[in-house]
Amino acid sequence: MKGGRSPTEVANLANGAAPQRGALAGGRGRPDRKRFFTPMRNHSLPGRHITDCQMRLYMSFRQTETASVSAAKAGFSTSSAYRMEQDLRLPSQKRSPRGRRRRDPLAAVWDSEVVPLLKSVPGLRPFSYVSRERRVLMDHPLRAIRKIVNAALTALSPEFEKLYASPAGHRLRRRN
Numbered sequence: 001m002k003g004g005r006s007p008t009e010v011a012n013l014a015n016g017a018a019p020q021r022g023a024l025a026g027g028r029g030r031p032d033r034k035r036f037f038t039p040m041r042n043h044s045l046p047g048r049h050i051t052d053c054q055m056r057l058y059m060s061f062r063q064t065e066t067a068s069v070s071a072a073k074a075g076f077s078t079s080s081a082y083r084m085e086q087d088l089r090l091p092s093q094k095r096s097p098r099g100r101r102r103r104d105p106l107a108a109v110w111d112s113e114v115v116p117l118l119k120s121v122p123g124l125r126p127f128s129y130v131s132r133e134r135r136v137l138m139d140h141p142l143r144a145i146r147k148i149v150n151a152a153l154t155a156l157s158p159e160f161e162k163l164y165a166s167p168a169g170h171r172l173r174r175r176n
Contacts, residue, residue, distance in 0.1 A: 050076050052090045105135055
């Protein structure tokens with residue numbers, strides 16, 4: 001086959017396998033100076049976020065290529081490319097600040113107890129005015145674990161007393 005790629009070479013490129021030496025240079029055996037360009041070869045999986053680098057790469061390719069070719073070279077889908085053309089900001093500039101993942105444990109007492117206390121005494125330094133009991137949520141697994149541990153320690157307490165009790169004048173014995 002003159003001047004073209006063999007079906008094997010095309011199949012290798014489709015599978016993501018590394019091309020044979022000279023395969024992309026027209027099969028003429030010269031060193032492949034321009035390799036198949038996929039900078040994000042292992043990272044273009046569904047569900048992965050598009051990075052600023054990919055966006056810049058896409059926009060540079062987009063000046064001369066179509067949207068689908070530029071997207072493929074940058075490592076993401078054509079639909080993502082069309083979506084990005086609607087809003088040309090970098091992905092890092094689009095992110096909203098991360099919100100809370102769980103409710104604030106001090107929300108109930110902050111405005112009613114902590115703020116008035118801090119305003120009433122000007123030199124007061126806040127550290128912790130809420131007991132440990134109130135800081136742990138009512139349905140938190142630590143509460144159940146604490147009940148189990150307390151029951152076990154209560155049951156083992158007489159054994160610990162015998163084990164760690166030291167009679168008066170007790171001395172360590174030497175082993176011979």
